[in-house]
Amino acid sequence: MSVAISKxxxxxxxxxxxxxxxxxxxxPWLIGLLIWTVYPIVASVYxxxxxxxxxxxxxxxxxxxxxxxxxxxxxxSVVMYNTFVYVIIGTPxxxxxxxxxxxxxxxxxxxxxxxxxxxxxxxxxxxVVVAMIWQFLLNPQFGAINGTLRALGLxxxxxxxxxxxxxxxxxxxxxxxxxxxxxxxxxxxQDVPRSLYEAATVDGATAWHKFWYxxxxxxxxxxxxxxxxGFIWGFQDFTLPYLLTGGGPNEATRFYxxxxxxxxxxxLRMGKASALAWILFVIILIFTAILFKSSARWxxxxxxxx
Amino acid sequence: xxxxxxxxxxxxxxxxxxxxxxxxxxxxxxETLKYAVLIVLSISFLLPFYWMVSSALKDSSxxxxxxxxxxxxxxxxxxxxxxxxxxxxxxxTFNTVVRYAIPATIGTVLSSxxxxxxxxxxxxxxxxxxxxxCMMTMMVPFQVTTVPLFIxxxxxxxxxxxxxxxxxxxxxxxFFIFMLRQFFKTIPEELSDAxxxxxxxxxxILFRIILPLSKPALTVVALFTLxxxxxxxxxxxxxxxxxxxxxxxxxxxAMRTELAHVGGTHKFAYAYLMAVSTMxxxxxxxxxxxxxxxxxxxxxxxxxxx
Numbered sequence: 001m002s003v004a005i006s007k008x009x010x011x012x013x014x015x016x017x018x019x020x021x022x023x024x025x026x027x028p029w030l031i032g033l034l035i036w037t038v039y040p041i042v043a044s045v046y047x048x049x050x051x052x053x054x055x056x057x058x059x060x061x062x063x064x065x066x067x068x069x070x071x072x073x074x075x076x077s078v079v080m081y082n083t084f085v086y087v088i089i090g091t092p093x094x095x096x097x098x099x100x101x102x103x104x105x106x107x108x109x110x111x112x113x114x115x116x117x118x119x120x121x122x123x124x125x126x127x128v129v130v131a132m133i134w135q136f137l138l139n140p141q142f143g144a145i146n147g148t149l150r151a152l153g154l155x156x157x158x159x160x161x162x163x164x165x166x167x168x169x170x171x172x173x174x175x176x177x178x179x180x181x182x183x184x185x186x187x188x189x190q191d192v193p194r195s196l197y198e199a200a201t202v203d204g205a206t207a208w209h210k211f212w213y214x215x216x217x218x219x220x221x222x223x224x225x226x227x228x229x230g231f232i233w234g235f236q237d238f239t240l241p242y243l244l245t246g247g248g249p250n251e252a253t254r255f256y257x258x259x260x261x262x263x264x265x266x267x268l269r270m271g272k273a274s275a276l277a278w279i280l281f282v283i284i285l286i287f288t289a290i291l292f293k294s295s296a297r298w299x300x301x302x303x304x305x306x
Numbered sequence: 307x308x309x310x311x312x313x314x315x316x317x318x319x320x321x322x323x324x325x326x327x328x329x330x331x332x333x334x335x336x337e338t339l340k341y342a343v344l345i346v347l348s349i350s351f352l353l354p355f356y357w358m359v360s361s362a363l364k365d366s367s368x369x370x371x372x373x374x375x376x377x378x379x380x381x382x383x384x385x386x387x388x389x390x391x392x393x394x395x396x397x398x399t400f401n402t403v404v405r406y407a408i409p410a411t412i413g414t415v416l417s418s419x420x421x422x423x424x425x426x427x428x429x430x431x432x433x434x435x436x437x438x439x440c441m442m443t444m445m446v447p448f449q450v451t452t453v454p455l456f457i458x459x460x461x462x463x464x465x466x467x468x469x470x471x472x473x474x475x476x477x478x479x480x481f482f483i484f485m486l487r488q489f490f491k492t493i494p495e496e497l498s499d500a501x502x503x504x505x506x507x508x509x510x511i512l513f514r515i516i517l518p519l520s521k522p523a524l525t526v527v528a529l530f531t532l533x534x535x536x537x538x539x540x541x542x543x544x545x546x547x548x549x550x551x552x553x554x555x556x557x558x559x560a561m562r563t564e565l566a567h568v569g570g571t572h573k574f575a576y577a578y579l580m581a582v583s584t585m586x587x588x589x590x591x592x593x594x595x596x597x598x599x600x601x602x603x604x605x606x607x608x609x610x611x612x
Binding site: 011015018019021022023024025026028029030031032033035036037039040041043044047052054101104107109113115116117118119120121122124125126127128129132133134136137141142143144147148150151176180183184186187232235236238239243257260264265270273274276277278280281284285288 | 340341343347348350352354355357361370373417424425428429433436439440443445446448449450452455457458460476478480483508533536537540555558559562579580583586587590594598601602606
């Protein structure tokens with residue numbers, strides 16, 4: 001800091017005062033950055049090169065945590081497969097359904113805010129409660145869904161107890177709790193200028209043309225943002241799978257965040273967990289980079305938007 | 307089908323002046339279909355909650371009945387009181403609100419607002435660069451910092467207290483700093499200038515002018531933080547293991563584990579779980595109805611500008 005100030009000494013004293021005032025105002029965050037972000041990042045790199053179980057002092061391993069994860073850890077490939085299937089299918093599917101529902105709400109309908117409230121509500125319910133409700137609802141013996149199927153003489157669906165069903169079931173519950181995306185998409189749709197639709201009507205565009213050539217392009221910046229955030233959150237999803245399936249059945253829902261949690265807080269492998277966290281970070285960075293790179297092809301920035 | 311419904315109404319926008327009620331047969335079918343879809347979706351969104359509340363009133367004989375009973379008779383209204391009192395939920399509520407939510411919320415609002423002011427309303431060299439760093443920190447997955455912070459907190463003796471969850475809140479949250487900054491920027495600069503001429507300090511301007519004008523945005527921050535604490539599972543799972551200190555989310559889970567042991571022998575095992583789930587959700591329902599606009603606008607505000 002002192003270097004920065006001395007460099008600016010030639011600048012007017014008022015600038016210098018504003019610099020100090022500004023710095024003072026952001027200082028809680030700046031100090032927090034050092035304590036809660038910079039230090040842990042450095043420490044995390046350090047631990048990822050060590051074996052450390054909190055009891056004995058760390059033992060230096062070099063890159064062995066990483067090489068073992070990639071070459072000797074059979075669980076890791078299962079976890080990667082699960083996570084990628086879950087995120088790559090679940091996130092776009094969830095956003096697509098949210099977009100369609102928002103589009104439906106954006107039509108001229110009576111009671112829009114009631115429907116919006118209903119669709120939004122599941123997303124703010126505590127994760128524990130969501131897990132509790134769905135576990136009960138999907139119970140193969142007496143849950144509401146299978147109970148009804150049973151009564152109708154139909155085969156029971158093992159939603160959470162059979163490996164092929166477990167991931168789709170979690171994705172479905174995710175779609176149910178997709179409320180904030182619906183609200184965001186609806187707000188975006190309402191911002192699309194009416195004049196564009198009117199111009200399209202004058203040009204003889206059909207309803208489908210307007211949706212495809214006006215509505216969707218105008219929403220692509222927000223869709224991109226939601227996709228990026230959706231992937232980032234998807235890779236870190238923990239509470240629902242942890243409580244609903246605990247990674248089962250037969251490891252079908254053992255996702256990255258669960259695996260990392262197990263290593264860190266059940267097996268106390270702090271070094272390996274740190275290495276896993278860095279691998280996760282790199283995966284997220286690659287995903288985000290790919291999305292932004294591809295965005296030049298499909299995201300439309302116009303209409304004076306940022 | 308959604309697309310058709312949506313665009314029919316937008317094309318209506320331009321046709322409206324010509325004759326509002328002259329819908330074609332096809333238009334009527336589309337309208338009916340649209341409401342049918344909306345109503346079916348609404349029911350499927352709400353049904354899990356109805357199942358939760360109705361099951362809270364059942365005894366085990368009603369729970370295990372196939373086909374499922376949707377209207378319990380007799381209804382055991384005492385379950386709410388009994389479950390809550392038997393399993394110590396007054397204590398869990400106290401822990402959640404007093405030990406966790408209130409300190410974390412006060413800290414988050416005060417620090418985020420102060421930092422956002424420094425980023426939004428004071429011109430100083432280096433500001434935009436630091437703000438960019440602040441935004442970048444949101445990219446770091448929490449898993450990277452969790453492991454080293456856990457180790458640090460363990461050495462500090464902070465495990466089994468709420469300090470790991472409340473103290474960092476006093477250093478600003480990048481997400482809310484961003485949100486408040488956007489909001490502060492919309493307040494006319496003339497107001498600050500006039501106050502500066504009158505000799506007000508920057509801190510005075512923040513507290514006397516900016517904050518009173520930012521009540522809607524501050525409400526969003528407070529509401530989201532409170533709700534985040536109320537719903538939080540992951541944080542307490544890692545840091546708070548003591549039964550005396552558990553928050554609601556862990557309390558529900560602990561009760562579930564305990565009831566799973568007695569299983570079928572307990573007359574109200576499932577009803578108690580659903581009763582407590584209902585009561586933990588109730589404050590969120592109330593908050594949502596009281597502040598629906600704040601919720602919806604807050605969500606729209608946070609998700610749109612990338």
